Amino acid sequence: RNIEPRRGKWTLPAGFMELNETTSEGAARETDEEAGAQIQMGPLFSLLNVPQVGQVHIFYLATLLSDRFDPGHETMEARLFTEEEIPWDELSFRTVKHTLERFFADRRAGRFGLHSIDLT
16 A cells, blocks of 8 residues: 555555446456556455444455556555465455455355455
8 A cells, every 4th residue: 555544554456436336346446546457357255344434345356367567656566465475464454354364265165255244
């Protein structure tokens, strides 16, 4: 991240929706703006309620179409990590950590489900 809060930490592409866009359109737009990644949008993967800040974080699965990135000004660096390389202590938000943990668990199980999580 090249913006506060948690500038310098790692995250998945995310942000706020624009008027007149769907959640999947917002996710695709944020992925382009923050990582400059070319993707094919997949299904909804995780929905995380964060009541203490009045937010809901939504993450989608997507297929990466190219390993080339062109990140925007909100991003210091965009790159891929293996599960073992993820800097778990340097992730920006708990919602990202929970989403990544469920992604890798689902990948090991050979199937991806929809995860609804309440963070308190």
